[in-house]
Amino acid sequence: MNYSLLCEQLKALCEDVSYPITNLANASALLFDALEDLNWAGFYLMQEGQLLLGPFQGKTACTKIALGRGVCGTAAQQDQTQLVYDVHEFPGHIACDSASNSEIVVPLHDASGAVMGVLDIDSPLIGRFSEEDREGLEGFAKILEHYL
Template sequence: MAEELIIPAGAGRAMVYEALLPQINALVETESDLTANLANIAAALKEAFSFFWVGFYLVKEGQLVLGPFQGPIACTRIPFHKGVCGASYTRKETIIVPDVEAFPGHIACSSASKSEIVLPVFHRNGTVAMVLDVDSDQMNDFGDADAAGLQQIIALIERKL
């Protein structure tokens, strides 16, 4: 696959995810390196949606440690019990936060972040391997289309773990 995304102009988010999924699959299906795959996924999501920040936090050393991302510099380590990422890890569920200031214990890596969605990525044994964190500089920017589309992308990663 060429290193260029084809994104339908003027399409809603659900349609963009639908167009993006096979392109991301083509990027990662023959690549065995996890870091390379996560980096390309973060770049594809940032390019397709112009999100403020897109990245992965990997479970390492008893905490979430910054992995491949696109956007401004970020928090490097997040305890399992802190912030939206920690809550997603602990609850093992997708969390959509319309207003990060209203989320108890939110970690403000950037004051420009206004809303957020975080999804856990699971090993085959059911433990959380990492979380996908997506931030927007717009309030209430994430919804069901994002949760569904990002979950399909997460499934591509989980197949490789």
């Protein structure tokens, strides 16, 4: 995947757009369209100490996730990207879509550096995500944070 091009496309979509939900919606659509073998790409946003469903592409999803629960809640609580080869081996995995077999979750930060949400991407393939994806998606998230 050419993450440099993806990041440039994200910048073009977000430029002069001040409404965060618009930028998150376009970012999820961009990822879902550009990356192969996905069944979900979207965001969960911090609200009153938990993650709430934000803009996404894919099947319906869990609406609330407690910090420390599942891959998303773990990423948010630990403020660390979670790259999961096989979600069925992840303790406490939340199966919003039984077709998901691998997942990557990247924390998003506000201007003060606090976790404001997560970027969550699922695949029906075991082992779909690599270190290249981690680096590329962390760069994508950094750019997105600038526009939120």
